[in-house]
Amino acid sequence: LDIASKKITAGNESGCEHLYGELVALEMFAHANEKLGCIMRKSFDEVMFTGITGDIVFDDGQRPDNLFFLRQYRELYEGYIERAIVADICHNGSNSTFEYRKGESQYTLWEDGVPYDGFAVYTIHSNNISLQVIYYIMASFGIIFAGVCLVFNIVFR
DSSP states (O other): HHHHHHHHHHOOOOOOOTTTTTOOGGGGGGGHHHHHHHHHHHHHOEEEEEEEESSEBBTTTTTEEEEEEEEEEEEEETTTTEEEEEEEEETTTTTTEEEOOOOOHHHHHOTTTTTSSSSOOOOOOOHHHHHHHHHHHHHHHHHHHHHHHHHHHHOOO
């Protein structure tokens, strides 16, 4: 908007002279003013910066593609962390590409290999010794009770 307001203030309407509307302040913008809309679209073409997800650039008022950066936080030395760009991801409709930056690979990104994409599965290798003692005592009582029931059934038949 800053670029557009500077063009409006300077009276610069290059490329939009043939359109309907007048150069008025942005606060007076109306959708019927095609000239002001054209100046705003052309001002987008001059916008260029690096955002959180990547380079922000416009071509004819539109972003030509969706380019994203894959960043990783790395500890360079004790207490100092760097945010490094390791890959570019470009998404154009149904076509997407993933390219590592120079000197980067899956081995520099993940030292132990590509991480498992899912949830962690933990297996119990052995129960706690106190639980095992309780299991053994309960099982012993169960066997003794079964024996008593068998004897009771035979005697009082």
